[in-house]
Amino acid sequence: MSKKSVKSFGEWKSPITSAVTAKKACDFQDLLVDIADNGNDVVYWSEIRVNEDGRTVVVSCEVGKAEPKEWTPAGFSARTTVHEYGGGNIFVHKGTLYFSNFSDQRLYKQLTPDSTPTPVTAADTSYRYANGHMSAKTNLIYIVREDHSNIESGQAKEPTNSVICLDPSTQQEKVLACGADFYSTPKVSLDGEKICWVQWFHPSMPWYDTELWTAKLTKSGDAVIEGSAKKVAGGKDVSVMIPRWTPSGELRFISDENNWWNVYESALDGSITNIYKMDQEIGRPDWLFGNQPYDTNPSCPGEYVVSCDGLLTLMENGVKKKTFNTGFTSHLLLNFSESGKVYCCASSAIQFSTLLSISTLDGKVEILKKSQPVDIDEGYLSEFTEICYNTTDGGRSYANYYKPTNKDYEGPDDELPPLLVKAHGGPTGSTTTCLQLSVQYFTSRGFAVLDVSYRGSTGYGREYRLKLDNKWGIYDVDDCCAAAQHLVDNKLVDKNKLCIDGGSAGGYTTLACLASKDVFKAGACSYGVTDLELEANETNKFHSRYLDRLIGVYPQQRDIYIQRSPIHNVDGFNYPIIFFQGTEDKVVPPNQAQMMFDSVEKKGIPCSLIMFEGEQHGFRKSENIQTALDGELYFYSKILKFEADLPDGISDKISISNYA
Incomplete structure (x- = not known):
């Protein structure tokens, strides 16, 4: 084994470049299986391709027989925008692919990989579709529809959601379930006689209070028999999701009735049983359809x-x-x-x-x-260790700790590494155990990384998930700071080189940490919430009442919104921050980043704002993913005074105000 070179942390050279990080072929989203005429399994999936500006392409493979085939022709992208987050973009029936197209949000069908997609929904409507399937018994499509016509006409501020059936041969649509604010996962039983769905109302989110309903269908399958609809499970203080009919007619679903998301079954006699009882979670929050x-x-x-x-x-x-x-x-x-x-x-x-x-x-x-088409030597990869640590109000929190790892380098004996704390989005979400090149990009250069599952995260039961109720901007901030201090106390990182980053809700936590605590020396905020009042008034329907639970009921508790908004706490800002924002973001509008940047810049603090034209909530274009990653490291290197290994030209893309 060759001897490692000694070099300051943060300055190590790494083969995990931003280009490698963005070069990955795709992110997988939908996954379905169909049966070919010869009886073989045919697997379909969708790929979000960063090298095609985030276009979503459907691919299929007949298992054990053929190479994968691409379905989605140029000019199409299989991506729905229901709830803005989407998911549940495709479904398949007897070899025919159905998908929502991004540009017009119409539902299309495609008979073969080489055929031209044809629409099965009417033109010139304001409808969006997601999370559908076709019943083999009725030959009808059952799907969630989101109607934006009232918004466009100025008659309402929010779209109307419903469960509909659609005849693809006539484009005729009929509403089967309506009245709730949100719907997901409509599924027809294999005999074609019953339908189930999940629904919920403002101000709930699908991980708080949801209801599982069933109803009997008419023989034609295009209507619900009057009086047959009934609630099967869920309600106040219970989250149910992802129902599935068994071949014999039982209904399975996930519920957190016992504190943990477990699998339950509603038997033919109506009795309900937890069929896989355990103090662990099965599933994750339904930000996207198709979980x-x-x-x-x-x-x-x-x-x-x-x-x-x-x-x-x-x-x-x-x-x-x-x-x-x-x-x-x-x-x-x-x-x-x-x-x-x-x-x-x-x-x-x-x-x-x-x-x-x-x-x-x-x-x-x-x-x-x-x-990912390339393999990376494991000598450059850092495997995490889960840590549990004490935090405020007698609480305990969790994080995944990645130590600096590079088979070619080690740090000087008298030096400790910088730390990057990562605050996940949501905030009802969690860290991931999956390989993240965006993390390895930093660890292979000499950073320690701490991926925090602050109180309110998923994966630890409903009780832990609800700890952020009325505490967003408090417990997430406390836990990120306590996590960093835990590593400082154990002499694992340099207390003068603590950084934090996050996207969306994690961006808010990043800003709140910098505005209210004297822990981190620099931060990076990607499409983060800066003004809670604006977020409550300007975000999409799915998000619009989320803050009622996390902050307080608006406008009755407007004072709390003001108190916890970073934009109103710029006086507490003393450390540098870089912002990355998409110009087409409808979840966190770009004016939030602009206002925050302007306020911090006016105070004289080193700061930078990078606007990515055409990007939405999360970056899909390869060049923007690279700029965000290299730009963040470049920013830290200037603030913390180290010489990072960066590609030529990054300094031309990142302008730092108030920095000499």
Whole structure:
């Protein structure tokens, strides 16, 4: 083994460049399985391609027989904007692909990979569609529809959501369920006689209070039998999600009635049982449609596969049958096929997202596709250690700690590394156990990274998830600061080189830390909330009442919104900040970043604002992903006074005000 070179932390050279980070072929989103005429499984998935400006392309593969085939032609992108966040972009029925197209939000069908998509919904409407499927019994599509016509006519401030059925041959639409503020996951039973869906109302979010409903369908399948609709589960203080019918007519779903998101079953007699009881969470918050952490064997009603705590487990009638060693620690988008195979998107701390096929008969694992076309030497990858630490009000919080790792370098004996604390988005969300090149970019250059699951994060039960109620801007801030101090106290990082970054809600936490605490020396905010009052008034419908729970009821508690808004606490700002923002962001409008930058700049603090033209809430274009990553490191290097290994020209893209 060659001897490592000694070089200051932050100045190490790394093969994990921003270009490598952005070069990954895609991010996987939707995953579905269909059956070919010859009986083979055909797997469909969607790829968000950063090298095509974030275009979403559908790909399919006949398992064990053919190379993957691309479906989505130039000029199309399979991406819905229901709830603005989307998800549930595609579904497949007997070899025909259906997808929502980004540019016009119409629903299209495509018969073959080489055919031209044709619309199955009417032109010149203000409808958006998501989370659909077609019933083999009724030959109708059941889908969530979001109607923006009242907004465009000025008659309402919010779109109207409903569950509809759609006849693709006539483009005729009929409403099956309406009246709630939000809907998801409409599913028709295999016999075509019943439909289920999840619904919820303002000010709730889908991880707070939701309801699972069922209804009987008419013989034609295009209407609900009057008086048959009933609530099956959920309600106040219970989050239910992701219902699935079994072949024999039972209804499975996820509920947190016992504090943890577990799998439940509603039997034919109406009784409900927790069929996989455990003090761990199955699933994650429904920011996107299409979340699927479990699935039922379509050939055997008693069997189902569950992803939990890094494991993929086969259950039968509530009893653990076997656990599969896939070599990965995260398994998402589960699909159980009639062939006995399970398909999923898997990843781990040192492995890129990969589409897998797992045989439930012999456990054989096959790779269908990797999201990243290049392999990175593990000598440059840092594996995390989960830490638990004390925080304010007698609380405990969690974080994933990544130490600086580079097989070619080590730091001087008399030097401690800089720290980058990462505040996740949501704020109802969590850190990830998946390989994040954006983290490895920093650790391979000599930074320690701490990915914090502050109070209010998911993965630790409902009680922990609700700890952020009325405490956003307090507990998340306290926990990020306490996490950094924990590493300082253990002499793992340099207390004078503490940085923090975050996107969206994590951007808000970043700003709140810098505005109210004397812990971090620099920060980076990506599309973060700066003015809570503006956020309450200007954001999309899905988000619009979220702050009622996190902050307080607006406008009755407007004073709290003012108190906790970074834009109103610039007097407390003493440390440099860089902003990254998309000009087309409808979740956190770009005026928020501009106002915050202007205020910090006016105070004389070193700061920078980078606006990415055409980007929305999250960056999809390769060149912008690179600029954001290199720009953040460049900013820290100037503020903390070290010579970072950066590509030529980055200083031309990043202008720092009030910096000499």
